[in-house]
Amino acid sequence: xxxxxxxLFRSFWIGVGFTLISALSYxxxxxxxxxxxxxxxxxxxxxxxxxxxxxxGELLNTNAFTQNSLxxxxxxxxxxxxxxxxxxxxxxxxxxxxxxTVNGLGDLRLEFKHAILKKYLPLAxxxxxxxxxxxxxxxxxxxxxxxxxxxxxxxDGEFNVWTTLSTSxxxxxxxFYGSIFGSYNYRTQYEDISFSDQIALGVExxxxxxxxxxxxxxxxxxxxxxxxxxxxxxVRGDGTEFTSYSFGxxxxxxxxxxxxxxxxxxxxFLFSRxxxxxxxxFSLGVFYQSKRKTNE
Amino acid sequence: MKKVLFxxxxxxxxxxxxxxxxEKDPVVIDPTRPTGALNILRSGxxxxxxxxxxxxxxxxxxxxxxxxxxxxxxxxxxxxxxxTVTVFLSTSMEFMADPANGNPNLLPLGPVRNxxxxxxxxxxxxxxxxYTHVILWCGSxxxxxxxxxxx
Numbered sequence: 001x002x003x004x005x006x007x008l009f010r011s012f013w014i015g016v017g018f019t020l021i022s023a024l025s026y027x028x029x030x031x032x033x034x035x036x037x038x039x040x041x042x043x044x045x046x047x048x049x050x051x052x053x054x055x056x057g058e059l060l061n062t063n064a065f066t067q068n069s070l071x072x073x074x075x076x077x078x079x080x081x082x083x084x085x086x087x088x089x090x091x092x093x094x095x096x097x098x099x100x101t102v103n104g105l106g107d108l109r110l111e112f113k114h115a116i117l118k119k120y121l122p123l124a125x126x127x128x129x130x131x132x133x134x135x136x137x138x139x140x141x142x143x144x145x146x147x148x149x150x151x152x153x154x155x156d157g158e159f160n161v162w163t164t165l166s167t168s169x170x171x172x173x174x175x176f177y178g179s180i181f182g183s184y185n186y187r188t189q190y191e192d193i194s195f196s197d198q199i200a201l202g203v204e205x206x207x208x209x210x211x212x213x214x215x216x217x218x219x220x221x222x223x224x225x226x227x228x229x230x231x232x233x234x235v236r237g238d239g240t241e242f243t244s245y246s247f248g249x250x251x252x253x254x255x256x257x258x259x260x261x262x263x264x265x266x267x268x269f270l271f272s273r274x275x276x277x278x279x280x281x282f283s284l285g286v287f288y289q290s291k292r293k294t295n296e
Numbered sequence: 297m298k299k300v301l302f303x304x305x306x307x308x309x310x311x312x313x314x315x316x317x318x319e320k321d322p323v324v325i326d327p328t329r330p331t332g333a334l335n336i337l338r339s340g341x342x343x344x345x346x347x348x349x350x351x352x353x354x355x356x357x358x359x360x361x362x363x364x365x366x367x368x369x370x371x372x373x374x375x376x377x378x379x380t381v382t383v384f385l386s387t388s389m390e391f392m393a394d395p396a397n398g399n400p401n402l403l404p405l406g407p408v409r410n411x412x413x414x415x416x417x418x419x420x421x422x423x424x425x426x427y428t429h430v431i432l433w434c435g436s437x438x439x440x441x442x443x444x445x446x447x
Contacts, residue, residue, distance in 0.1 A: 054347050147406070
């Protein structure tokens with residue numbers, strides 16, 4: 001079951017309501033890797049939108065905001081019950097139609113995932129600190145005049161920790177699985193600006209076609225714990241809420257190398273969109289899976 | 297000849313001594329701030345837009361030299377952390393750009409960088425009579441952050 005990621009607009013206000021690469025954009029399951037097994041993916045994500053939802057949920061038509069990102073995601077089974085996961089946007093390109101494009105490294109998310117139950121009902125808990133190594137300030141100069149600019153950071157500058165509880169099932173006689181998870185994001189602050197904590201929920205279903213192509217569908221929601229009324233800092237996702245849905249597929253291309261495709265978009269049926277640019281995100285990735293050799 | 301040179305020498309000393317007169321401290325005129333008290337003629341409170349947190353009052357008036365300024369009071373604030381916010385005088389509460397015709401409904405006064413009291417000098421020769429509102433505009437994104445009527 002491939003795990004893919006998309007970019008998530010988590011800040012800006014403009015909120016631009018801008019967007020940063022979010023950990024919520026990939027799936028969560030109750031499984032951990034077996035010892036020595038690995039999953040390593042490089043993906044390119046593209047997002048462009050002029051539809052911005054304010055903190056009040058009002059839709060604004062703005063200048064088009066575009067974000068492209070190149071993201072590394074990896075999982076490694078340290079033991080049969082403990083998996084180390086890393087997510088690092090190697091490069092994020094941000095820009096408005098009226099500005100230059102600026103780019104930089106994103107924030108590193110390290111996830112420590114422990115299998116509480118493995119056999120009958122896979123259940124895992126993970127703790128994932130996001131380390132703010134990305135560019136927390138990156139001003140894009142206007143292309144319309146010489147005195148306007150806007151901050152489009154590739155990292156949010158803030159240390160936060162996601163804690164996730166997830167469980168999964170797989171049918172014994174069919175290549176079909178399902179996962180469900182709940183997460184709490186403990187957020188801190190950036191330059192004296194404190195951010196509201198967040199709660200995320202999600203469900204994923206997957207099926208393998210013809211023994212080769214895995215397809216999946218996901219539904220996820222993000223809500224802010226506090227009722228954020230005023231944007232303290234548009235670009236860092238305070239008060240952002242949304243429901244997202246995505247569809248993905250992966251196909252083996254050469255030995256343990258696979259090609260993955262994903263499409264993600266936003267809606268309002270779990271949590272209404274707030275402080276968010278909304279549009280589809282297209283992702284194209286290549287991943288490598290290393291399996292533990294068996295004597296079978 | 298010596299007399300002529302002597303006269304020139306005395307005259308030179310006189311000039312030098314004149315240049316040594318105590319110089320008065322120069323009067324520095326900051327064109328971005330009003331001279332003396334600003335007599336506010338029209339003013340209004342900001343209405344926030346798009347969750348930018350805009351607040352405070354804007355007032356249009358003249359200083360003791362007759363120069364026109366727009367003033368934001370000490371309570372002024374808006375979303376300044378993300379991008380440049382530009383101040384416009386406008387003929388309505390809505391930002392109506394028409395660059396092809398020279399933006400007849402807008403008068404740009406420049407970016408606002410800080411919360412609290414701000415002054416914006418009205419460009420020389422510009423008439424403010426037709427402008428009824430102040431608009432805070434985030435040009436990079438293309439959205440308003442707030443407006444204040446000038447009553």
